[in-house]
Amino acid sequence: MNYTKAEHAIWQRLYERMLPRWKSGATPVFLDGLAALNLEPGRAPSLSDINQRLAPLTGFQAIAVDGYMPAVDFFAHLRRRQFPTVTKVRREDQMDYLPEPDLFHDVAGHVPMHTNRVFADTLASFGALAEQMHDDERVSGALARFFWYTIEFGLMDCGGTLKAYGSGVMSSLGELDHALHSSAVERRPFDLKEVIATPFEIDRYQNRLYVVDSFEQLYDAVKQLRSSVMAQLPEFTGS
Numbered sequence: 001m002n003y004t005k006a007e008h009a010i011w012q013r014l015y016e017r018m019l020p021r022w023k024s025g026a027t028p029v030f031l032d033g034l035a036a037l038n039l040e041p042g043r044a045p046s047l048s049d050i051n052q053r054l055a056p057l058t059g060f061q062a063i064a065v066d067g068y069m070p071a072v073d074f075f076a077h078l079r080r081r082q083f084p085t086v087t088k089v090r091r092e093d094q095m096d097y098l099p100e101p102d103l104f105h106d107v108a109g110h111v112p113m114h115t116n117r118v119f120a121d122t123l124a125s126f127g128a129l130a131e132q133m134h135d136d137e138r139v140s141g142a143l144a145r146f147f148w149y150t151i152e153f154g155l156m157d158c159g160g161t162l163k164a165y166g167s168g169v170m171s172s173l174g175e176l177d178h179a180l181h182s183s184a185v186e187r188r189p190f191d192l193k194e195v196i197a198t199p200f201e202i203d204r205y206q207n208r209l210y211v212v213d214s215f216e217q218l219y220d221a222v223k224q225l226r227s228s229v230m231a232q233l234p235e236f237t238g239s
């Protein structure tokens with residue numbers, strides 16, 4: 001991907017204004033991931049450079065996509081440890097908000113987490129389950145809510161300090177400040193049954209977030225989801 005000078009400059013502005021926020025508000029796993037990927041603040045990265053560093057760590061790869069992809073294909077990629085990554089850089093008038101993913105959301109928000117073994121295993125096993133169940137509306141709704149409240153907007157209790165790891169939080173200045181500091185946010189301990197039953201809204205700051213203690217907890221939650229789905233427990237059958 002060849003980016004223009006203006007696109008590199010937008011990446012740089014996004015990166016440089018998030019960096020101090022990441023340092024104070026991101027989980028150590030995210031910060032370790034940033035260091036492992038060795039992203040250059042001044043240049044929109046190439047996915048092949050990223051993948052050279054990422055693949056040996058967890059087998060994950062960032063693969064370039066234009067934008068929308070059917071959900072079942074997205075999940076199949078996750079199962080194969082391929083993260084569909086939008087390579088388009090947002091426009092200058094979208095610095096603070098943009099409804100769809102772009103290079104910054106996907107690469108700076110998601111990909112650092114894929115350097116962590118437990119997180120990567122969680123994402124791959126989530127993908128396998130979601131692919132398998134994609135045509136079951138009730139299950140896929142529950143899985144979408146799980147994804148939203150963890151992968152996209154998850155918070156973590158790091159030894160008594162609240163940190164963030166979700167990509168929607170890590171890639172947005174306003175959302176990160178809001179998620180960690182706003183008194184409007186209800187921060188609840190992660191509870192799988194509650195999470196999969198809680199609707200979300202996509203076009204506003206999140207006022208309810210869930211806090212995990214570890215990524216092992218997320219990995220176990222996906223395992224639990226799989227056995228609940230397979231056993232057709234009431235939260236999935238509506239009975």
Ligand SMILES: [Fe+2]
Nearest residue numbers: 101152167168
């Ligand atoms: Fe995302």
